[in-house]
Amino acid sequence: MSQICSEIHKIFNELPRYSFPFNKTTIPKNGIYIIFEKNEYAHGADRIVRIGTHTGEEQLFSRLQQHFVKENKDRSIFRKNIGRALLNKENDPFLEQWDWDLTTKEKKEKYLPLLNQAKQKEVENSVSEYIQTNLSFCVIHVEGKEKRLELESKIISTVSLCENCKPSENWLGNFSPKRKIRESGLWLVNELYKEPLEFADLEIYK
Secondary structure (H helix, E strand, O other): OHHHHHHHHHHHHHOOOEEOOOOHHHOOOOEEEEEEEEEEEEOOEEEEEEEEOOOOOOOHHHHHHHHHOOOOHHHOHHHHHHHHHHHHHOOOOOHHHHOOOOOOHHHHHHHHHHOOHHHHHHHHHHHHHHHHHHEEEEEEEOOOHHHHHHHHHHHHHHHHHOOOOOOOOOOHHHHOOOHHHHHHOOOOOOOOOOOOOOHHHHHHHO
């Protein structure tokens, strides 16, 4: 697994790299994004820390905006997990409220009267600052929802199964309350340790 993981790190590190602020006109409408984080390395290159995609057609840029720009952790589990780690690192009791899901009417009626909204905004700002300062990404143009989801899962599994892709001691994810994030070294809890890529799959990237 290390060999194929090393190969995809090489391929993805050589692709055009985007960081905040990024231009919509240079990003494919459909595809998979591969995220890297400052001071994280593997296989002699920047270490992959998250792989993701979108389900709706022509929504790749919109999905990236939800992660990097739009301050709503209930629309981006990535933002939510970054916030969890930031709060847990400081032993901040607001973590309990940060975990609340406010997407439905019922949840809003239940939790909004109790929510410290000023603190919520403060944490959203901190998450944006962390993401915009420390993360960069490349993209792979992939048409078709099923194909995107299949490749996303295989790339995630490949990286999570690689014994040489370990986070640094200072990686923020080490403070995540989510065991799967700490153990995998990825900002992910789904599609870990499943079916990995085969070398034949890499031909589409070359």
